[in-house]
Amino acid sequence: MQYLLLIYGNEAGMQSATKADVEQMMAAYGAYTQAIKGAGVLVAADRLKPSTSASTVRVADGKTKVLDGPYAETKEQLAGYYLIEVPDLDAALSWAARCPGANYGAIEVRPIWAM
Amino acid sequence: MAREARATTEAVARRSYGKLVAFLAARIGDVEAAEDALSEAFAAALTDWEAGGIPDNPEAWLVTVARRRAVDAVRRRRSGEAAVPHLQLMAEELASTEDNASMPDHRLALMFACAHPAIDPGIRAPLILQTVLGFDAATIGSAFLVSPAAMGQRLARAKSKIRQAGIPFRVPERADLRERLAAVLEAIYAAFAEGWSDPDGTEIRRRDLAEEAIWLGRLVVSLLPDEPEAIGLLALMLHAEARRGARRNADGDYVPLTEQDPALWDAGLIAEAETLLLAASRMGKVDRYQLEAAVQSAHAVRRATGRADWAAIKRLYDALEEITGSPVVAINRAVAIAETDGPAAGLAALAALEVDGRLAEYQPYWAARAALLASAGDIDAADAAYEQAIGLERDPAVRRFLQHRRAAMRGAMN
Numbered sequence: 294m295q296y297l298l299l300i301y302g303n304e305a306g307m308q309s310a311t312k313a314d315v316e317q318m319m320a321a322y323g324a325y326t327q328a329i330k331g332a333g334v335l336v337a338a339d340r341l342k343p344s345t346s347a348s349t350v351r352v353a354d355g356k357t358k359v360l361d362g363p364y365a366e367t368k369e370q371l372a373g374y375y376l377i378e379v380p381d382l383d384a385a386l387s388w389a390a391r392c393p394g395a396n397y398g399a400i401e402v403r404p405i406w407a408m
Numbered sequence: 409m410a411r412e413a414r415a416t417t418e419a420v421a422r423r424s425y426g427k428l429v430a431f432l433a434a435r436i437g438d439v440e441a442a443e444d445a446l447s448e449a450f451a452a453a454l455t456d457w458e459a460g461g462i463p464d465n466p467e468a469w470l471v472t473v474a475r476r477r478a479v480d481a482v483r484r485r486r487s488g489e490a491a492v493p494h495l496q497l498m499a500e501e502l503a504s505t506e507d508n509a510s511m512p513d514h515r516l517a518l519m520f521a522c523a524h525p526a527i528d529p530g531i532r533a534p535l536i537l538q539t540v541l542g543f544d545a546a547t548i549g550s551a552f553l554v555s556p557a558a559m560g561q562r563l564a565r566a567k568s569k570i571r572q573a574g575i576p577f578r579v580p581e582r583a584d585l586r587e588r589l590a591a592v593l594e595a596i597y598a599a600f601a602e603g604w605s606d607p608d609g610t611e612i613r614r615r616d617l618a619e620e621a622i623w624l625g626r627l628v629v630s631l632l633p634d635e636p637e638a639i640g641l642l643a644l645m646l647h648a649e650a651r652r653g654a655r656r657n658a659d660g661d662y663v664p665l666t667e668q669d670p671a672l673w674d675a676g677l678i679a680e681a682e683t684l685l686l687a688a689s690r691m692g693k694v695d696r697y698q699l700e701a702a703v704q705s706a707h708a709v710r711r712a713t714g715r716a717d718w719a720a721i722k723r724l725y726d727a728l729e730e731i732t733g734s735p736v737v738a739i740n741r742a743v744a745i746a747e748t749d750g751p752a753a754g755l756a757a758l759a760a761l762e763v764d765g766r767l768a769e770y771q772p773y774w775a776a777r778a779a780l781l782a783s784a785g786d787i788d789a790a791d792a793a794y795e796q797a798i799g800l801e802r803d804p805a806v807r808r809f810l811q812h813r814r815a816a817m818r819g820a821m822n
Contacts, residue, residue, distance in 0.1 A: 383575075386525075402573075404572055
């Protein structure tokens, strides 16, 4: 099964982090990405720009409405994702627990609806 | 012939329902589809066996029919998903194991899937009762003090979560096993309690429940020989089972624990329970089930001394209340306090529980209150409490017992 690991973290907290902390976190993500690739389970992964760069679009009555900002204002924001292919939820949960983001925020694990 | 077919399907359902659900669910990764397919297979068995005779291996026959129904149902349900490769895989997997003379037992794997950390903790035990033992939502609801409709919805949601999230059907790795054990033990105990409440075995589904729960308890202990709480639960169930024959008198009337004849208790089961409890206590991790088993042990002391060790029972309930915060434990603690410190002290302990609204419909609360009020001499209040307890009781023998107690109390007054 494929699972999307959605990484949520506090952007404000990240911005106020020291340079050393950021470097350490980036190194941890580098090692994690290598490990997940090495295990042969990685399908795709990306880091997202901050939610302040987000635009939200809705179409109603034929009119396109664009709003500045993310869809939901929350304390923790979507910061990136890993898409993985593993046998079951236990495997997905153990990869989620290894993700450095799990120490700073939270990882939401969502099964992919295979088409 | 019709009667024979019905008797055989009922016997197979009693003997193998959970095993068949677990076998099918483990292979299709879907509890609900397994349950539905199996119930269709049982319905087909009733007519087919009546017409064509009972097959040599009824379980294998049921699995074959259920397999076909499951493939059909999953095809309908998964039309939007990648159905074809999944279905081929499923059909192959089912066919490859179907011919085995002895079906592998996946009940433990199914229990651990139901007790998975991704499942809401409150629904894990009910889910195990439904999938492994075939309880309906109404019976589970009454055991867990939840309405049948609400319980049915929560069960359906949990089964859908297992399927959609890809929760595996297997016994977890050793590290996770310990973590998930608590939910499994809770469900086994709830099953035991259900079977225990039906001593006459009047309902087919519940008749063997206590034995089934003990069987599950033994299975977990054999898998986890170093887990003291699993051993404690088994000891607790064996202690209670030992008294099965003493709970009714010759007229079929209910006999409360404190008035049972210890000579009727099963000495073999008590000895086994005591050995288990001793082994568990040496492992140095005392928790809920060992404490509850120790309460039973303190009651069993009456065989030798003529009186239960109420001081020990009160101390054990003190510890249990701290761990569980359960109102049911608190009621038993109040009864123990009444034995050691008198009925007034017991009533004071009960009064502290009245804020819990769930107790208003909980028979043992009213029965305990009635007995304590009666021994304190407050006959009018005791009479009202008996009225409540009798109205809430579902077991006719216990109802008769309460009616006799109430009548005897009033008779003593006149």
